[in-house]
Amino acid sequence: MTKEEVIKEYRVREILEAARRVMARYGMQGTTVDRVAEEAKVAKGTIYLYFDTKDELVNAAVIEGLREMTAEVLASDDSSMPPLDRIRKLILAHFRMLASNQDFLKTLIIGNSLDIELESQPGREFMRVYAAHVDFVASVLQDAIDHGAIRRIDPQFAAFMLGEMLTGSLRRRLLKLASSPLESDAEAVVELFLKGIATIPCD
Numbered sequence: 001m002t003k004e005e006v007i008k009e010y011r012v013r014e015i016l017e018a019a020r021r022v023m024a025r026y027g028m029q030g031t032t033v034d035r036v037a038e039e040a041k042v043a044k045g046t047i048y049l050y051f052d053t054k055d056e057l058v059n060a061a062v063i064e065g066l067r068e069m070t071a072e073v074l075a076s077d078d079s080s081m082p083p084l085d086r087i088r089k090l091i092l093a094h095f096r097m098l099a100s101n102q103d104f105l106k107t108l109i110i111g112n113s114l115d116i117e118l119e120s121q122p123g124r125e126f127m128r129v130y131a132a133h134v135d136f137v138a139s140v141l142q143d144a145i146d147h148g149a150i151r152r153i154d155p156q157f158a159a160f161m162l163g164e165m166l167t168g169s170l171r172r173r174l175l176k177l178a179s180s181p182l183e184s185d186a187e188a189v190v191e192l193f194l195k196g197i198a199t200i201p202c203d
Contacts (some may be wrong), residue, residue, distance in 0.1 A: 012050050015040050022099050024103035031058060055194060059122035067103060070133045077136075083144035088190050090140055091166070095186040098170045106174050109167060134159045140182035150194065165189055 001009075019039035022031050035052050051057040076093035078086065098105060117123045125193040137159035144150045169185055173177050178185065 008050075011042075011046070013055070013064075015042065015047055015050065016061045017065045017171065019057055020065050020104045023058070023061065023107045026174050027107050028113065030079065037130060055120065056122075059126075062108065063125050065101070066126070067129050069101055070129060070136075073133075074136055077120065077140070079143070079156050083140075083147045083149035084194070086140060087144060087150075087194070088187075091162075091193070092183065092186040094166050095169075095177065095182050095189075099173075099182055101168070102174060109171050109174065134163065137162060162193055182186075 002185075015036065019031065019036045021037050022035045026035065032046055036057065037047050040047070047057065065142070073090070073093045073142055073172065077090060081089060118127060134156065138155040141150065141155040141158050141162075145152055145155065166189065169189055173185070179189075
């Protein structure tokens with residue numbers, strides 16, 4: 001990588017981080033190139049060297065943010081752990097990641113104003129990042145199935161549903177409907193995901 005490429009990568013990363021901070025503060029609609037430039041401490045024209053439009057900037061910031069959060073969860077995994085302990089650790093890692101990025105995620109989850117066409121280049125990239133994360137969670141669940149720790153179920157479906165449970169739990173916290181400790185919520189999701197709500201096994 002040349003010096004120019006290193007500088008460009010560093011500058012783009014700074015701009016995208018600044019964009020996520022602006023999104024967390026003002027929401028999607030309130031995010032402007034001017035505000036991102038001010039937050040990144042660069043000239044407005046500098047941003048247009050790398051991004052043609054505000055939408056392109058916002059989409060890139062969201063996708064890169066999700067990629068970094070996914071990498072954070074993957075880095076916490078320990079495949080040598082017993083399967084159920086590994087699932088518990090994975091769920092807690094998700095909670096910690098969500099909590100440390102909650103202002104940014106609040107814009108995505110509560111604001112619900114992200115509009116990416118799935119057939120567009122940003123849409124395809126978003127789906128690649130999302131699918132890679134679901135595939136990873138599914139692989140952890142498949143390992144638990146292979147070890148007889150959980151019943152046989154489509155691991156992709158289970159991974160998707162676990163993701164929805166985690167998002168729902170975060171939404172509950174963001175709406176201030178819960179003030180319980182993070183670990184308590186994580187354990188509640190573990191119990192609900194692994195055991196369900198029935199007092200006796202369903203036929």
